[in-house]
Amino acid sequence: MKWTKRVVKHVIEGLFTLSGGVTSLAILLIVVFLFKEGTGLFSSPVLERGYTLCVNAANPVECLDARQIKQLFDGEITEWQEVGGKEGEIVLFRFEEVFSLYGEEELGEEYALLPRRLEEIVAKTPGIIAFLPDEYLPAGEEIVKRLVAGNISPAQFFGGGEWQPTAGPAPRFGVLPLILGTLWVSLFAIFLALVPGLGVAVYLAELADDRTRQWLKPMIELLAGIPSVVYGFFGLVVLVPLIQRVFDLPVGESALAGSVVLAIMALPTIITIAEDAMRGAPRALREASLALGATHWQTIYRVVIPCASSGITAAAVLGIGRAVGETMAVLMVTGNAAVMPRSLFEPVRTIPATIAAELGEAPAGGTHYQALFLLGCILFAITLVINLSAEVIATRKQGKGLGV
């Protein structure tokens, strides 16, 4: 009997030990999976997968980068000389055009003759650049030359100002507008929430009697408990039309709407943490201040608030963290235009909203999919830095702001 008991004891304690490491394991797995998928982006071709750019074999151009390809297909570059070729006009050719040049019979059964026809077209036009699916690529390199397009580089990704993940022939993955959009909306939200949040924290920590606190605290907890999709819905049907009317905008979905919703959502975080910090102010300091003849209010802003300054900073930082990661509410009210934020009254798009809106349409393992995972990595990194710094700030020596 004794040894079974001992085995059971060891098994249970083993389970405890395993469980103790579960959060660390989860974080490790999250990092591994996000980065594995995300960094795959940098070994992905610039072009849409399964397609190749071809030119006439007589053309000396060997490779093009993503920006050149885009400008070329947008009609901003029209001369081969501009991309290092010979003199001559660029003739754009998209794969679909072949169907208007040749009838069904000429393409043969099951498009068997299609590669041959494409070859003819390329041979006929010296200045051509053709965007063709690999499936129907003409064989041989004597007449049709394949261009090397290269891979997506980190510089393009982190420094790029355009996010057009479904643009052809070369999708654009530039995260700057998304990062700036996220920071823009979140920082303004904290700007809105900070004064009311700290004010309520002062009220709760210093002024309210027990009975008031007893019903105010649960209300703030409730504010934190309301699902973000409900906030988003409320923003969509109340705030968005309100903002549109008050500021006379063409659309109410804007950075401002996102900031207001996020400010409301960040309030409970800020209030709770700042209140805890203010309560932590040593009683001796408080009484010393009162004994010197300071009023209650003077004591609050000369002693309690400086004393709680690290906790208050941590509250603001964690509020930003909450706002940066918020997905559904922002997705529903900001209008989601992937452009550089210029004002509060225009639609913007944040990183989480981008992931939520686009992941469903991105084929698993594709370039777009990898780009969204890399966005997830960025978001993860941002919130990690925010959480760690909040922790460092909060554990800083209390009373530093007083110079004690």
Add this chain to the structure above:
Amino acid sequence: MNKKVKQAVAFTFFRLLGLLVVGILCWILGFIVYNGIGVINWEFLSSSPEEGMSAGGVFPAIVGTLWLIAGSIAVAFPVGVMSGIYIHEYLGNRWIVRVIRVMTNNLGGIPSIVFGLFGMALFVQAFGFGDSILAGAFTLGLLILPLIIRTTEEALKAIPDSYRAGSYALGAGKLETIFRVLLPVAMPNIITGLILSVGRVSGETAPILFTVAAYFLPKLPNGVFDQVMALPYHLYVIATSGTDIEASRPMAYGTALVLIIIVLLMNLLAAASRVYLGKKVKMD
């Protein structure tokens, strides 16, 4: 200005801010309740969406959310409680505790959409669960794990060491002390945390977007490998992308109200359990 006047001005300002926050809460709750109360009746709660989700009810979404709650609790509760016990009762105060605590806090701070991405990569694809209750439950389980670990730790921390010493003095081993003395005393607080995490799970949308939620699926799930509808995702769908957004507004108000009621109920339950179970343990 006199310092007394200054104080009066400042304090009035803070009182007004307090009122402002209460006002915002009442505005949101009042708006949803006012618009949604007329929609909710037995039929709304017990039938499937009809006519492009502009009529009918939310029954499949309620069932789906219940599945997800049960699943994620089944995943997170045992692991979370054991983890809390290990951290507080076995590790004591070593440096490793700080590392684990930092990790737990960070896991709690990760945005929910990142959990969604991770759940999709690991559970849906690497483990091959597909879009299923199982994948969703694991993803949501990870999301609430830090909350459960933290409440367990706090609950154990609140128990005076004399309980432990008393138990050892009577000849009980460590495990017996944990299961017979510490857990029963800590349970009310742990259950409070559990109830709050139920509220959290029922409202989360981002983690289930790509792991379990179905756009429209009137049939109920047969097992853990099925997709389900869920209330928060259903609200998102009918608020933003239904076939006829104006016509489905009443449905959206109703769904939002159901969500709010669940959250309210969970908060009330948590408060009640704090009071009721707390008393019961003391009497024993």
